[in-house]
Amino acid sequence: MHDLLPILRACPLLAGLSDTARDALLERCRRRQYRAGEIIYLPGSMQSTLCIIAEGRVRICSTNASGREAVLALLDVGAWFGDTVFSPGVPRVFGATAHEDCQIVEIPGDGVREVLEQYPEAYPTVLDQVSRRLWSAMSVIQDDVLRGTEARIGNRLLFLAQMHNRNGQGEAVRFTLTRELLANMMGMTRQGVHRVLKNIEAQGLIEFDYGRVTIADPARLKRYLDGLD
Secondary structure, rough: OOOHHHHHHOOHOOOOHHHHHHHHHHOEEEEEOOOOOOEEEEOOOOOOEEEEEEEEEEEEEEEOOOOOOOEEEEEEOOOOEOHHOOOOOOOOOOEEEEEOOOOEEEHHHHHHHHHHHHHHHHHHHHHHHHHHHHHHHHHHHHHHHOHHHHHHHHHHHHHHHHHHOOOOOOOOOEEEHHHHHHHHHHHHOHHHHHHHHHHHHHHEEEEEEOOOOEEEEHHHHHHHOOOOO
């Protein structure tokens, strides 16, 4: 299990843990393999598990009554998901599915909460990470109601950057994303998304290349988007 330590150390959610606390958490970890398309958990499920991606990619998604899937985010290695780990008894809002063959480090929610009780000095980091994610999600909701297409798409990219555990404070962020998948997330056509992305790219704020997007300076992108309306 000690080969999982680098994964725990690299997870920003757990960055406030001491080495001793991380060792205690390691005892509660389990490694799971998922095949492409395999469901990790469904929307509405009551399980409480913290998941960290060790290999592959995972999509966070939901499905409507007709079976159409809506993708909220596509997560790479190092990203964490399973926010209800801190709210036992609350159902999952979204589901998680292996986008490709992947390996997940899973930590039962009660184990995470027990370690945090024993080592409460880690709580400020945990609260900061969860608060950033909540702020990003609320921004997406606000954009869908109040803002134009360019602001919506740009802020969805910032949301995805935050989901990949970046703090958005001036350092470049790079993660896997295609225009097709972004169009699916936005409920738009690929052509419509492409037109908007060309304008943002022309400002030197983002770059798409071989199925990955680079946000050179997330703070600068946010300033640009804030000035659109």
